[in-house]
Amino acid sequence: MSATIKYYCSCLSNTVVPPAPHLPSSSHSFHTLPELYFCEECDAVRCNECVSIEVSGYYCPNCLFEVPSASVRAEKNRCARNCFFCPQCFNTLAVVPSDPPDGTSFHQANSMGEPPFLLYCNNCRWDSAEAGITFEKSTGLAQQLQKHEDSAPDSLEFERLKDFFEPLLRASSSNTQHAPGTSSHSTHTNPITAAASSALARDIPGVSKYHPPPPRSRQKSKHGSKDDMPTYRSRVEIGGINGYGAGGEKDADLFSRLEHPSQVSTLAQKWTGSWSVSPLSRDLKPIRIPLHSRLTKRCPSCRHILIKPEQKAQSVRFKIKLVAANYLPAIEVHLPQPTASTRRVPGARTTQDADQSNSSRSSLLPGKSYPFRLGLKNPLYDPIQVRLVVQRQPLPAVPSAGEASTEKSRRPPFAISLPSTAFSIAPYAEAWEYEDEDDLDGLDDDDGLSPVKAAKGRSKTVGVLEKKANTTIVGGEIVIAKDGRGDAKFNMLVSYTYRSDEPPVDEMIGSKRATDLVKTNPETKTFTFYTVVDLGTIIPKEDARTASPDAY
Amino acid sequence: MPPIRDKFIIHSKAVVCQDVDLKGDITIGPGTVVHPKAIIYAIGGPIVIGSNNIIEEGATIVNRRKEVMRIGDENLFEIGSRVESPSVGDQNTVSTKARVHHTVRIGSHCSIGPKCFINTSEDIKLDDFTVLYGPNWEERLWSGRGQKQAEDLSTKHVEYLKEWLPKFNRLRRGEMP
Ligand SMILES: [Zn+2]
Ligand SMILES: [Zn+2]
Ligand SMILES: [Zn+2]
Ligand SMILES: [Zn+2]
Ligand SMILES: [Zn+2]
Numbered sequence: 110m111s112a113t114i115k116y117y118c119s120c121l122s123n124t125v126v127p128p129a130p131h132l133p134s135s136s137h138s139f140h141t142l143p144e145l146y147f148c149e150e151c152d153a154v155r156c157n158e159c160v161s162i163e164v165s166g167y168y169c170p171n172c173l174f175e176v177p178s179a180s181v182r183a184e185k186n187r188c189a190r191n192c193f194f195c196p197q198c199f200n201t202l203a204v205v206p207s208d209p210p211d212g213t214s215f216h217q218a219n220s221m222g223e224p225p226f227l228l229y230c231n232n233c234r235w236d237s238a239e240a241g242i243t244f245e246k247s248t249g250l251a252q253q254l255q256k257h258e259d260s261a262p263d264s265l266e267f268e269r270l271k272d273f274f275e276p277l278l279r280a281s282s283s284n285t286q287h288a289p290g291t292s293s294h295s296t297h298t299n300p301i302t303a304a305a306s307s308a309l310a311r312d313i314p315g316v317s318k319y320h321p322p323p324p325r326s327r328q329k330s331k332h333g334s335k336d337d338m339p340t341y342r343s344r345v346e347i348g349g350i351n352g353y354g355a356g357g358e359k360d361a362d363l364f365s366r367l368e369h370p371s372q373v374s375t376l377a378q379k380w381t382g383s384w385s386v387s388p389l390s391r392d393l394k395p396i397r398i399p400l401h402s403r404l405t406k407r408c409p410s411c412r413h414i415l416i417k418p419e420q421k422a423q424s425v426r427f428k429i430k431l432v433a434a435n436y437l438p439a440i441e442v443h444l445p446q447p448t449a450s451t452r453r454v455p456g457a458r459t460t461q462d463a464d465q466s467n468s469s470r471s472s473l474l475p476g477k478s479y480p481f482r483l484g485l486k487n488p489l490y491d492p493i494q495v496r497l498v499v500q501r502q503p504l505p506a507v508p509s510a511g512e513a514s515t516e517k518s519r520r521p522p523f524a525i526s527l528p529s530t531a532f533s534i535a536p537y538a539e540a541w542e543y544e545d546e547d548d549l550d551g552l553d554d555d556d557g558l559s560p561v562k563a564a565k566g567r568s569k570t571v572g573v574l575e576k577k578a579n580t581t582i583v584g585g586e587i588v589i590a591k592d593g594r595g596d597a598k599f600n601m602l603v604s605y606t607y608r609s610d611e612p613p614v615d616e617m618i619g620s621k622r623a624t625d626l627v628k629t630n631p632e633t634k635t636f637t638f639y640t641v642v643d644l645g646t647i648i649p650k651e652d653a654r655t656a657s658p659d660a661y
Numbered sequence: 662m663p664p665i666r667d668k669f670i671i672h673s674k675a676v677v678c679q680d681v682d683l684k685g686d687i688t689i690g691p692g693t694v695v696h697p698k699a700i701i702y703a704i705g706g707p708i709v710i711g712s713n714n715i716i717e718e719g720a721t722i723v724n725r726r727k728e729v730m731r732i733g734d735e736n737l738f739e740i741g742s743r744v745e746s747p748s749v750g751d752q753n754t755v756s757t758k759a760r761v762h763h764t765v766r767i768g769s770h771c772s773i774g775p776k777c778f779i780n781t782s783e784d785i786k787l788d789d790f791t792v793l794y795g796p797n798w799e800e801r802l803w804s805g806r807g808q809k810q811a812e813d814l815s816t817k818h819v820e821y822l823k824e825w826l827p828k829f830n831r832l833r834r835g836e837m838p
Contacts, residue, residue: 198795208809227806233794234772234803371800 111471112442112481115139116433117600117639120159120409126500127639130598139641142440145433146415148408154433154638160406160415167400168422171201175422176400187397189251193228196240196378196393200232204247222247228395240394251397266343273341360388434488437638438495438534438605441484444471444644471645473523473597478588480570481644483527487534487579493605496531497583500600500639522593522647526571526586527601534581534605589647597644602637609634665704671834672712676823679831685724690734694822696720697830699738706730711751713819714738720755725763733769735815742773750789752812759793770803 117127121138128134137158146155167176169188176184193202206222225243228250229236237243244253258264367373374390381396406416417429473479487493575582587597609632665685671677674691681695685703689695692713700721701708708724711734716722720738723745724730733751738744742755745762750769755761759773762780767787773779774794779787790803 197801198799205807205810208807229807232774233799233801234792234807235801236804236806238806239804 111645112444113643114440114442114483114601115641115643116142116145116154116437117641118145118154118156118159120156125639127600127641130600130641130643131595135598135641142434142437143432145437146406146408147431147433147436148411148413148415149431150411150413151408152636153408153410154437155408155415157406159409161409161412163405163407164402165405165418166403166420166422168403169398170401171398173422175420181400184251184400185397187251187399189397191248191250192398193250193395194381194398195230195233195235196395197235197390198230198233199381200230201398202228202230202237202395204244204250205229205236206247226250237395240392242394254395254397257394269344270341277338363388436488437636438488438493438603439486440603440640441486442481442642442644443484444479444481472648473587473589473645474648475589475593475650476591478586479644480584480586482574482582482584483642484580484582485534486537487581488537489607490536490538491608492536493534493607494531495534495581495603495605497527498602498604499525499527500602520590520592522590522595523597523599524588524590525599526588528572528583528585531606532573532581532583533576535576535579537579587644592650593647594649596646599642601640601642603640604635604637606633606635608632669833676826677833678826679833681833690714692819692823694819694826696826703730708732713816715815715819715822717742720744723763735812735819737815737818739775752808752815770805770808772803774798 117139119125119127119138121134122128127138140156144157146160147153148155164178167178167181168174169176169190169192171188171192172190174188174190176188180189191204194200195202205227207225207227209223224245224247225238226245226247227236227238227243242254242257244250246253364373372390374386374388374393378390378393379386379388382394387393403418403422404416405414405418407414414429415431417427418424419426419428483497485495570584570586572584573581574584589597667684668686669683670688672689672691672693675689675693675695677689677693677695678697678699680697682698682700682702684701686707687701687703688707688709690710690712693710693716694714695701695716696718698718699716700719700723701710701716702721702723705724705726706728708722708730710716710722710732713734714732714736716738717740719741721743722730722732722738723743724747725745726747728747730747730749732749735752736749737754739755739757739759741758743760744755744767746765746767747763749767750771752769753767753771753773755767755773756775756777758776760778760780761767761773764781764784765779765787766785767773768789768791770789771787771791772793774792776796777793777798779793779798788802790805792801792803793799794801
């Protein structure tokens with residue numbers, strides 16, 4: 110539904126407490142549970158921002174060939190076998206033989222098919238003969254194409270550029286103790302950057318020519334700067350295939366004779382190519398498929414491996430997979446009904462329609478209260494005790510610019526009620542082990558952790574609502590202030606106590622609470638983590654009146 | 662509109678599953694395979710389907726016009742496609758969830774890609790070898806290279822279905838032509 114929950118990784122801050130939900134930094138610190146890892150060594154959640162990543166192997170996503178890392182560079186990060194994208198529609202191409210001559214049926218012909226072979230697209234029915242490419246053999250097509258590619262002017266130019274920069278790179282690495290010049294802010298102090306930027310400043314095909322007045326610093330560096338970088342002169346005027354695509358007279362002539370937009374190659378078709386690409390779609394060449402990599406991920410602090418895929422490209426399994434979903438309870442938030450339909454005429458909309466409209470964020474009205482549900486699922490083979498605490502929100506410090514700082518705006522925009530006592534979640538079990546004990550495992554045999562009683566007068570909405578298998582559903586409530594505005598977002602601390610396999614030597618945060626909860630079992634541990642719950646947006650009074658229900 | 666009178670002529674060499682939805686005056690030629698849950702409605706005028714076509718599950722063929730809707734040979738109507746063309750040539754492929762409006766006649770050797778939708782206000786005819794593909798329904802002309810292989814594949818496809826479909830489905834029999 111529209112309400113969401115995300116889990117905190119503390120890597121971006123120095124404290125274990127997350128930023129307040131209205132701060133911009135909040136969105137970078139919270140992640141969905143499936144994106145998170147768990148380091149057993151550190152007993153901590155890790156995210157993709159903080160884990161260190163190593164490439165454990167390269168493979169072609171099409172033929173699943175594992176490419177040794179030594180040859181990845183030589184093959185320019187693309188599959189060097191028979192894998193190509195269609196230059197028109199980016200479908201993968203198939204190698205097909207030529208049709209047998211008329212009169213003979215296909216069965217009679219050679220089973221391998223007749224040369225020349227073509228690359229053929231089953232989606233748009235493009236074939237490589239349209240671009241003038243055919244093959245004598247049906248294997249090793251990339252090598253057969255390599256000759257074309259290597260002799261292309263762009264490719265030769267690139268090789269020359271590399272040769273040109275080679276000595277400069279060597280020189281720069283040999284005297285790294287290079288005293289910064291007077292114009293140290295200039296990017297030209299480093300010979301590599303200097304060379305690169307001067308090369309980049311040359312005309313780019315397809316981009317209209319622009320000659321900015323040379324800045325002073327560059328003129329200076331030309332005359333006797335310590336860089337002593339020779340000027341690079343390109344051997345060929347880069348002009349794409351057949352000299353087209355450079356933005357010159359020839360292109361203008363070409364485009365004046367176009368008859369159909371499909372004759373022009375689209376931007377998407379052009380920028381997948383490594384070299385400058387023809388402006389005509391009929392000239393487009395098949396594209397070797399870029400390689401993918403499999404990654405190993407490590408904990409940033411203890412260097413233990415969190416994710417290690419199996420070596421084989423065909424395998425979808427992992428040798429090591431420490432994901433947070435196997436350690437932390439999965440929580441789902443559900444806000445039963447947004448206001449959109451409650452404000453409508455009764456009967457004007459069926460509940461089904463209303464459910465479908467929930468895909469957008471739900472909107473909440475000031476001065477109202479809404480029940481919501483949290484479904485917690487236990488991934489462990491042992492029962493856990495969970496306690497939920499709403500993190501106190503610092504009041505919005507300064508009201509937004511241009512608004513009078515009234516007393517009203519200093520009040521919190523909403524208040525959250527959650528079950529205040531701990532509740533249990535049954536252990537995870539394989540589906541067949543549950544049988545029909547589901548019905549027995551209801552609220553009744555709950556060991557004294559029944560819903561919050563009349564003390565709060567909300568026994569129906571706030572408290573434990575349902576227990577089924579390894580899921581416990583608890584109810585909460587949000588009360589929106591009369592002048593509330595902004596997002597109904599709050600940080601929630603979740604602590605759960607579980608039976609530890611290790612002796613309870615290093616009791617951690619919240620251990621005090623743990624002993625309160627489970628007095629009988631000394632071998633328990635408590636883990637705490639933060640989440641952010643987003644229930645929707647509060648529609649300020651004035652907007653709510655004008656908002657038309659049709660907008661949903 | 663007068664009530665539609667059902668009249669099904671199914672060739673003895675056609676494979677039409679029991680669980681298909683037929684309405685009106687329909688003729689199905691030899692070798693044509695109609696999968697269960699296919700829908701063929703001759704609402705306006707009759708529908709005449711040639712030989713060795715494949716009409717897959719959930720494919721819908723509708724004739725809204727008075728004149729006869731003629732479908733040639735060796736066409737493939739994939740799952741969930743919908744064709745209301747007044748005429749369809751030979752060896753076309755209408756891919757999954759593609760839709761062709763009743764103003765569009767289909768030539769031969771055309772390929773209408775998945776989810777492509779052709780709808781025009783005036784009557785048009787798709788040229789032979791027209792290919793429509795992609796999310797923006799881009800149009801190309803097929804060179805025709807590989808046509809023999811496509812035919813061969815289509816023949817094998819029909820042969821396979823003719824052998825296997827009757828083992829798992831009851832067949833429908835109509836009047837013999
Ligand atoms: Zn971290
Ligand atoms: Zn992190
Ligand atoms: Zn490959
Ligand atoms: Zn293609
Ligand atoms: Zn660690």
